[in-house]
Amino acid sequence: KPVPSDAVSLKSILDLDETLNYGSRPAVQTRTSWNAPIMWELMFDANLHDKAHREANTSVAVTVFAVGRYLEAYLNTFLTSAEKHFMLGFPVTYYVFTDLPDQVQNIALAPGRKLKVVQVEKYSRWQDISMMRMKTISEVIENELQHSFSFVFCFDVDQEFKGRFGTEALGESVAMLHAHYYKLPKNRFTYDRNPKSKAFMESGDFYYHAAIFGGTCQQVKTLADFCYLNIMEDKLNGVEALWHDESHLNKYFWVHKPTKLLSPEYCWDMYIGDISDILLKRLIWAPKQYEKLRTR
Numbered sequence: 001k002p003v004p005s006d007a008v009s010l011k012s013i014l015d016l017d018e019t020l021n022y023g024s025r026p027a028v029q030t031r032t033s034w035n036a037p038i039m040w041e042l043m044f045d046a047n048l049h050d051k052a053h054r055e056a057n058t059s060v061a062v063t064v065f066a067v068g069r070y071l072e073a074y075l076n077t078f079l080t081s082a083e084k085h086f087m088l089g090f091p092v093t094y095y096v097f098t099d100l101p102d103q104v105q106n107i108a109l110a111p112g113r114k115l116k117v118v119q120v121e122k123y124s125r126w127q128d129i130s131m132m133r134m135k136t137i138s139e140v141i142e143n144e145l146q147h148s149f150s151f152v153f154c155f156d157v158d159q160e161f162k163g164r165f166g167t168e169a170l171g172e173s174v175a176m177l178h179a180h181y182y183k184l185p186k187n188r189f190t191y192d193r194n195p196k197s198k199a200f201m202e203s204g205d206f207y208y209h210a211a212i213f214g215g216t217c218q219q220v221k222t223l224a225d226f227c228y229l230n231i232m233e234d235k236l237n238g239v240e241a242l243w244h245d246e247s248h249l250n251k252y253f254w255v256h257k258p259t260k261l262l263s264p265e266y267c268w269d270m271y272i273g274d275i276s277d278i279l280l281k282r283l284i285w286a287p288k289q290y291e292k293l294r295t296r
Ligand code: 2GW
Pocket: 064, 065, 066, 067, 068, 069, 070, 071, 126, 127, 129, 130, 155, 156, 157, 158, 209, 210, 211, 212, 243, 244, 245, 246, 247, 293, 294
């Protein structure tokens, strides 16, 4: 049996979402108006996704930033919990970006899994620590990831995996539904409303959470470039979008529709009272340590 080329097998994987007849979850929206699946527990067969990705030799790069005190506060929990739940059985390389490379601890990694530490500068404003991730993500995809990985997922570090976060989450361009907004009417979405900002938008589809986004290397690079260029143009114009990189990410996914959405089961805030839709918490927000970490 001839071995399919990478390009062919990747295409067959990306076609999966078009053709798969995902199960239903009557209480929640499971397809967007442009027919992208919204991944909820019970909709999909995890084994089927794993099998297809096994055949396609899927490999995944993770980017995560742990700058300043966020390293000691969150990084170990993020990584050790990812080793228990994130793409188990698949090759995964964590790219940890930090200003304190010596302080990254060794954690036990399963076979096929790697950790690379990359030094970055520490911007003095936290808004820049967050926003400038887009520049670094674009550069690492260009210089390294595109040659070795089928997919890349970008994460906030202040989160903990609690359940399967598997190959069903992979797709060409993947956006995360923000847990606080998925049930709210659109007029409550906190898009940037300043016409002077490049992130300005009057209407949208959903409110997406910048804590998790992913896709093929090419798609994520396009996203990161878009956000970074618009962030820099805002700086030249002396404006900053309401929610920083997240505002620009929402603008990006409005203009370039994602091919897959993750339900809030993939990024849940334990402080939300109504958990009626949440059958499985796959990842939760770490408790915010504002006092300790945000005092400047
Ligand atoms: C961020 C805010 C205030 C003080 C410090 C930091 C900080 C962030 C830091 O000192 N070091 C650091 O590595 N970070 C990285 O930026 C880290 O990976 C963190 O998860 C990420 C975003 O900051 P975070 O998690 O404190 O912001 P959230 O959870 O309120 O994030 C949402 O909004 C942000 C923009 O304001 C981003 O779009 C983020 O992706 C969203 O989840």
